[in-house]
Amino acid sequence: MEASIFIKNAIIFLENGEEVNGGLWLEAGKIKSILPGKDLPTQLPESVQIMDAANLKAIPGFIDGHIHGANGADTMDATEEALNAVASLLPEEGTTSFLATTITQSHENIDKALINVANYKNKRGKAEMIGVHLEGPFVEKSKAGAQPLAYIKKPDLDQFNKWQEISGSHIRTITMAPEHDKDGSFIGALSENGINVSAGHTDAGFAGIKKAVEQGVAQLTHLCNAMNGIHHRDIGAVGAAFQLKNLSAELIADGIHVVPEMLQLIYNNIGSDRLILITDAMRAKGLPAGDYELGGQPVKVTEDRAVLEDGTLAGSILKMIDGARMMINLDGVTLQDVIKMASVNPAKQIGVYDRKGSIAEGKDADILLVDNDFNIQYTICRGEIAFKGE
Secondary structure, eight states: OEEEEEEEEEEEEEETTTTEEEEEEEEEEEEEEEEEESSTTOOTTTTOEEETTTEEEEEEEEEEEEEEEEEEEGGGGGGGGHHHHHHHHHGTEEEEEEEEESSOHHHHHHHHHHHHHHHHHOOTTTEEEEEEEOOEEEEEEEEOOOOGGGGGGOOOHHHHHHHHHHHTSSSEEEEOOOOTTTTHHHHHHHHHTEEEEEEOOOOOOOOHHHHHHTTTTTTTTSSTTTTOOOOOTTHHHHHHHOOTTTTTEEEOOOSSSSSSSHHHHHHHOOOSSSSSEOOOOTTTTTTTTTTETTEEEEEEESSSEOOOOOOOOSSSSSOOHHHHHHHHHTTTTTHHHHEEEEIHHHHHHHTTTTTTTSSSSSSSOOOOEOOTTTEEEEEETEEEEEEOOO
């Protein structure tokens, strides 16, 4: 039987921005009801599990819209075991759902990864794989970062449509370099079909990004990384994120991909309504330092970062809760702001806000119980306790 849980005495951060003291009744994987006050409802089933959340805050689970792997596994492994390994680890860092993210690789290897996603069945008590972030192969070689150069291609709508079909229509986000879609037909076709088109690994300047947004680009991939920064004659893609009010931006808030001072500058200029926290994590997340791989390339992992042989950053080993902590320690950032950046905004961006991203009756019971120091005490994935803190 699916769990029935009643969480009492919580400080609940509601979808409308209000904070109430009360209870959450979770049943059949959903939030059945939200009840202010300390009283238990009289109609609770005998089998219900009562959880006392005194002095804890109930916030929506995090959504990681850009994660390649963790726990020794990678989306490109193209196995059920790999996605299980990722989904098993993520609740420890507060992530209750994620986009399995590919990397620029051969068509054959991307095919295998997408077919695996199409066949994958989410497991109870683990983070939910809610789709695919197709990162590459339609990117700019001069801004490749850790994307393997040999497999970079020009935008190809027929190829994308084939990938979308074999993925079971699971591709929700694509990272591409808009300057290679000269007439905007590729961007326009994807945008019209509800795909979150994200400009990344791009050499476009401000004018190019502005044009791409007019064509349907809605997001920037890992802001500041693998794109043009601010210059006094061309404010570049980063400046576009500051200036274009209908453009959202992913952010790796690990203090390495983007230093804390730049995180503060970004927040001061963009605020919490258009920023989306991601990890861009690779398979070494959750494992000791050592030698790993990303996209078939050797990666050296230390205590705080993952790099290619030439020192290029190769994804991260960031945990979502640590990125959230990094942001909440900035000036002017509240817990409500973090909820927007880690839960609300990603849900809206990929079209799942009707069931995820906030605490509201009828939505999936993806909930974190955190203490006053922002330590996770419980992670609940679709109504099941998936992680319990110390």
